[in-house]
Amino acid sequence: MSKEEIRAVVLRVLGRIAPEADLSQLRPGARLRDQLDIDSMDLLNFVIGLHKELHVEIPEVDYPKLATLDGCVDYLAGLLKAA
Amino acid sequence: MKMPIALAEERRESSLSSKVIPKARREGPGAPNLADYDQARREFSWERARRELDGLPGGGGLNICHEAVDRHAAGPLRDHLAIRWLGKNGEISGTTYGQLLRLTSRFANLLRSLGVAKGDRVFVLAGRIPELYIAALGTLKHRVVFCPLFSAFGPEPIRARLAIGRAKVLVTTQSLYERKIKPLRAQLPFLEHIILIGEGHQTADVPGTMDYSRSMAEASDSYTIEPTDPEDAALLHFTSGTTGTPKGALHVHEAVVAHHITGKLALDFHPNDIFWCTADPGWVTGTSYGIIAPLTSGITSIVDEGDFDPARWYEILQSHKVTVWYSAPTAIRMLMKAGTDLVHRYDLRSLRFLSSVGEPLNSEAVLWSQEAFGLPFHDNWWQTETGGIMIANFASMDVRPGSMGRPLPGIEAAIVREKEDGSVEEIREPGAEGELALRPGWPSMFRAYWEDSARYKKCFAGGFYLTGDLARQDGDGYFWFVGRKDDVIKTSGHLVGPFEVESALLEHKAVAESAVIGKPDPVALEIVKAFVVLRAGFQPGEELLRELLGFARTRLGAAIAPREIEFVNSLPRTRSGKIMRRLLKARELGLPEGDISTLEAGYVHG
Numbered sequence: 166m167s168k169e170e171i172r173a174v175v176l177r178v179l180g181r182i183a184p185e186a187d188l189s190q191l192r193p194g195a196r197l198r199d200q201l202d203i204d205s206m207d208l209l210n211f212v213i214g215l216h217k218e219l220h221v222e223i224p225e226v227d228y229p230k231l232a233t234l235d236g237c238v239d240y241l242a243g244l245l246k247a248a
Numbered sequence: 249m250k251m252p253i254a255l256a257e258e259r260r261e262s263s264l265s266s267k268v269i270p271k272a273r274r275e276g277p278g279a280p281n282l283a284d285y286d287q288a289r290r291e292f293s294w295e296r297a298r299r300e301l302d303g304l305p306g307g308g309g310l311n312i313c314h315e316a317v318d319r320h321a322a323g324p325l326r327d328h329l330a331i332r333w334l335g336k337n338g339e340i341s342g343t344t345y346g347q348l349l350r351l352t353s354r355f356a357n358l359l360r361s362l363g364v365a366k367g368d369r370v371f372v373l374a375g376r377i378p379e380l381y382i383a384a385l386g387t388l389k390h391r392v393v394f395c396p397l398f399s400a401f402g403p404e405p406i407r408a409r410l411a412i413g414r415a416k417v418l419v420t421t422q423s424l425y426e427r428k429i430k431p432l433r434a435q436l437p438f439l440e441h442i443i444l445i446g447e448g449h450q451t452a453d454v455p456g457t458m459d460y461s462r463s464m465a466e467a468s469d470s471y472t473i474e475p476t477d478p479e480d481a482a483l484l485h486f487t488s489g490t491t492g493t494p495k496g497a498l499h500v501h502e503a504v505v506a507h508h509i510t511g512k513l514a515l516d517f518h519p520n521d522i523f524w525c526t527a528d529p530g531w532v533t534g535t536s537y538g539i540i541a542p543l544t545s546g547i548t549s550i551v552d553e554g555d556f557d558p559a560r561w562y563e564i565l566q567s568h569k570v571t572v573w574y575s576a577p578t579a580i581r582m583l584m585k586a587g588t589d590l591v592h593r594y595d596l597r598s599l600r601f602l603s604s605v606g607e608p609l610n611s612e613a614v615l616w617s618q619e620a621f622g623l624p625f626h627d628n629w630w631q632t633e634t635g636g637i638m639i640a641n642f643a644s645m646d647v648r649p650g651s652m653g654r655p656l657p658g659i660e661a662a663i664v665r666e667k668e669d670g671s672v673e674e675i676r677e678p679g680a681e682g683e684l685a686l687r688p689g690w691p692s693m694f695r696a697y698w699e700d701s702a703r704y705k706k707c708f709a710g711g712f713y714l715t716g717d718l719a720r721q722d723g724d725g726y727f728w729f730v731g732r733k734d735d736v737i738k739t740s741g742h743l744v745g746p747f748e749v750e751s752a753l754l755e756h757k758a759v760a761e762s763a764v765i766g767k768p769d770p771v772a773l774e775i776v777k778a779f780v781v782l783r784a785g786f787q788p789g790e791e792l793l794r795e796l797l798g799f800a801r802t803r804l805g806a807a808i809a810p811r812e813i814e815f816v817n818s819l820p821r822t823r824s825g826k827i828m829r830r831l832l833k834a835r836e837l838g839l840p841e842g843d844i845s846t847l848e849a850g851y852v853h854g
Contacts, residue, residue, distance in 0.1 A: 183806075185798030198555055204400055204806040205556040205582070206740060206772055225586035229557055 166245055168238050171219075175237045178214035182207050193234040221245065267611060269624045269647040278600060280643035282513045285654065292657030294691060297509040301544065304473055311476035312483075312504045313352060313389035316543035318473065321349035329548045332522075332568060333378050336554040343378065345546070348385070353471035354464045355386025361467065362417065362441050366391040366474075367481055369413045372529075373397040373406065373420040373428070376553045379445045379460060380529060383419045384539055388483075388501075391476055395484040395496070398530025398742075402805035403428045404752055405494070409486050410436055413496050413698055419443045419460070422452040478502035478691075484698060485532045487632035488745030490735040496698030497632045503536075504544060506636035506692035510656060511541035514628055514640040515572055516601045524550035524564065525574040531742050532632045533605055536692070537574055541636075558586035562594040569598040576606035576741040577613060580625060581771050584616050591620040599623060601643055605630065606741025607773040608729040611649030627652050629684075629729065631715060632743075633707070635692025639727050651726040652719075660687035663721050664712055672710040678723035681730055685712035735829045737766035739774050744808050746829060752803045753778055753810075756796060758786040763819045765833045767812065778810040779832055781818055788815035 176188050179197075186201045197203065203211075212223050212231070221244045223231070230240040274280065282288045302319045303310050320326070326346040333341045343351070359370065370387040372394070374380045380396075387394040395413055397406055406428055410418065415438065420429060422444050429442070433456070444452035445460040452459045483499040511517045515537070523542045527534035542549035550568055554560055556579055565573065583591075602617060602625045609627040617625040628640035629652035639661055641653035655661040663682040664672040675682045688708065697704045707714055718730040737744040746764035753762040761781040766774030780796065782788060793813055800809040820828040 181794065183798070183801060184794035185802040202400065202402070202801065202806050204740075206578075206775070206811065207806055209582070209771065210811070225558055225582070226590055229559060 166219075166242075168242055171241050171245070172234070172238050174218050175215070175234065175241070178211060178218060181214060182210050191234055196232050197234065198232070215241065219245065221248065267615065267649055269614070269618055269649065271644055271646050273644070278518065280516050281518070282516075282642050282657070283644050285642060285645050288513070289657045294505060294658055297658065298505050298691075300512070301505065301508060304476060308473070308475040309480075310478040310501050310504065311388065311391070311473050312501050312507075312540060312544075313385045314473050314476075315504050315508065316388075316540055317345060317348045317352055317385055318389075320345040320543075320546050325546045328546065330543055331378070331381060332548055332550050334550065334552045334554065334564060334568075341378065345543075348382070348543075350469035351382045351464075352386040352389050354467040354469050355382055356390040356471045356473075357467040357469075358443075358463050359387065359390045359392055359417065364390065364392055364417055364441075367393065368416040369393045369395055369484060370417040370419065371395045371397055371410060371413065371415040373399055373401075373418065373424055374445065375399045375421070376528060376534075376551050377421070377445065378551075379419070381539055381551065383443075384529065384535070385543075389471060389473055391474060391480055393481045393484050393498075394535075395486070396529045396531075396535055397486075398528060398805075398807060399424060400805045400807045401428075401530070402801065402803050402809070403432055404803040405748065405805065405808060407432050407435055408493055408748070409496070410439065412486075412493060413484055414438045417441045417443065419445070421445045422447055422450075422454060425452075425454065425457065476501050479695070481695075483535065483635075485535065485632045487532075488736055488743045488748060489703070490745060491747050492703075492745075494745065494748065495700060495703060497532075497635075497694040498696045498698055499635045499692060500695055503635045503692035504540060506690055507536050507541040508544040509658075510637040510640075511537065511545050514637040514642065514656060515541070515574060515603055516643040517542065517545040517547055517572065519546065521545075521547040521571045521600075522550065522569055522598070523547055523572045523574070524552070524568075524570045526552070526556075526561075526579060527574070527576065527606075527741075532635070533574075533576075533741075536636055556582065558583050558590055562591060562596065565596050565599060566594040571598055572601045572603070573599060574603045574605070575625075577604055577609045577627075578606065578740040578772050580604060580609065580613050580617065583620075584613060585771075588616075588620045596621060602626060603628060603640075605637070607738050608650065608652065614647060614649035624649070629653070629717075629727065631717075633694045633713070633715075634686070634690075635694060636690075638686060638690075648722075648726050651722075651728050653727065654725050655727075659690055661685070661721075661727065662687075662712065663719060664710070664714070666709075670709070672712060672714070679720055681718060681720050683733055684715045684717045684719040684727065686715065687711065688713050735765070737764070737774050737776055739766060739769075739776055740772045740807070742807070744776055749776060749778060749800065749804065749808060749810060752800055753780060753796065755803070756799050758782050758792060758796070760784075761819050761827075763827045763829055763832055764810065765829050765836065767833075767836050775811045776809065777812040777814070777836065779814050779816045779819060781816055 330345045331343045442457040444457045446452040482501045484496045486494045525538040529535045604625045626641035630638045662674045664685040665682045720728045749764040750762045760783040763779045767777040769775045820831045
């Protein structure tokens with residue numbers, strides 16, 4: 166899966182959790198929580214959503230790596246390559 | 249039909265099990281403040297608790313800020329760290345009691361210069377930044393009512409609370425202002441002053457507002473607290489009921505007697521403790537125990553601006569040598585998911601006492617903490633209206649995992665049942681389920697719902713304050729939470745009123761009717777779930793679902809908005825037209841639906 170495809174999945178899952186957000190305005194290197202009104206339950210649902218779409222296990226200790234859009238893409242790309 | 253059957257059964261089971269965490273008697277400097285429960289109850293009086301505070305000099309009454317800040321700044325704790333602040337990007341700063349005295353005096357003088365007077369309301373909408381704490385205490389110093397707003401609220405809950413409390417001053421950050429307040433300005437004619445905190449040391453330059461740092465610099469750092477009657481209004485905390493608008497529970501300066509003594513007895517504060525209350529001051533815990541109690545006790549309080557993150561939290565516990573930690577079940581269950589291995593990567597030997605509040609802490613989480621930290625989390629129970637901890641598992645007392653513990657000294661709790669004629673009677677039979685009730689009269693009891701005396705009166709009957717929580721008391725006096733008596737939703741440690749959510753959904757053009765319930769959730773206890781009946785001409789589908797979710801989140805904010813929406817053809821109602829949320833919930837749980845004879849004919853499950 167290419168990084169662009171992963172990015173599309175990440176945005177799709179985010180869009181389901183926070184449909185009000187204008188994701189085209191997201192700064193990819195900035196923290197999601199600083200740009201979107203999402204809380205820790207949303208983040209948990211975000212991880213569950215990624216798990217369902219990509220069939221990857223994301224351990225809790227790695228959640229901080231999902232803090233930014235770029236971070237999500239890089240981290241998931243690494244996971245998928247390793248799988 | 250009773251809803252919380254499943255929960256009750258589970259709790260009954262766990263109370264009968266032998267999984268008690270025993271406590272050996274400890275002596276010496278770290279020994280619990282409350283050494284023997286029965287003796288402490290016998291010897292306790294509120295007069296004696298009051299004597300642990302100073303009162304204003306010259307018999308000028310009792311002021312929360314004086315007890316929290318001024319008296320320490322005038323004594324040996326002047327250079328002791330009052331607040332250790334941790335920024336979300338890794339910044340660290342600290343404020344001593346001496347510095348806090350001058351900062352809160354500046355804020356009090358700033359309010360005075362604006363003509364803000366005793367009894368007016370100052371609202372603060374901000375994340376956990378130092379200015380929030382200074383504004384809170386400075387407001388109390390000036391005998392003005394402090395009202396915190398949770399920064400994750402959307403514009404609608406913010407507007408409703410500002411309007412009900414008729415805020416005179418709002419302190420917020422420039423970015424929260426731009427996103428949530430600016431579009432509301434026209435609806436807030438009573439709001440006279442908006443004080444903006446700039447981001448990252450920048451001054452805020454927004455028309456119609458004042459800059460916090462500039463105004464603070466211009467204000468004098470010397471302020472003498474005017475005589476404060478213990479019954480003077482101090483704190484306004486909004487909470488939710490099943491119906492109607494949010495309720496503002498009003499507390500007075502005398503509440504500090506309870507804040508202080510419960511910090512000592514239930515949280516076991518000792519001199520030189522490093523205390524971390526993870527709650528946001530937007531909720532009552534984050535004010536009573538995130539601001540007031542640690543400061544009246546002269547200890548150091550950790551304030552973390554950052555969001556929940558297990559590794560970050562353990563790092564904070566380790567590097568700041570936290571001794572007493574007060575958190576919430578949702579966070580603890582998330583830590584549990586992160587696993588014990590992670591805990592063991594940190595040196596957490598400084599921890600002495602762990603405590604939890606917000607919703608019942610399940611026995612698994614208590615047992616897990618014992619395994620992970622070598623210390624159990626001590627659950628306690630209280631609510632916005634009670635102002636401080638009422639029932640607790642104490643440091644010296646055996647922990648019964650899953651139980652909220654026993655009443656604090658000075659607190660009389662009972663299980664009551666409503667009789668046919670509307671009066672209440674106490675149920676003394678051990679294990680019997682009923683409403684948890686308290687004998688009024690403790691100092692932090694709410695004195696009113698803001699300008700709503702009818703709702704206030706309804707909370708009292710037969711000489712009791714009725715909490716709205718259902719509970720049981722076992723033969724040894726431990727209380728066990730069963731559920732809510734009303735339809736209020738308990739999610740991630742705070743209450744959400746279904747009416748507030750339903751009203752927001754009804755503003756959408758596609759929504760004809762809505763009903764909102766708490767759907768059981770393994771992490772958050774409950775999540776907000778909405779059932780929606782569409783207007784003619786609208787088709788249920790993924791796209792509309794997302795639009796409604798987004799619509800609700802934009803208005804309400806993530807903490808209150810539904811996480812789940814289900815389209816139905818109609819809602820179950822009683823013959824009088826009241827939505828039967830409990831039936832929806834029973835169905836969600838797969839429970840028998842009970843007697844539906846009062847249902848409207850023609851009801852179809854969508």
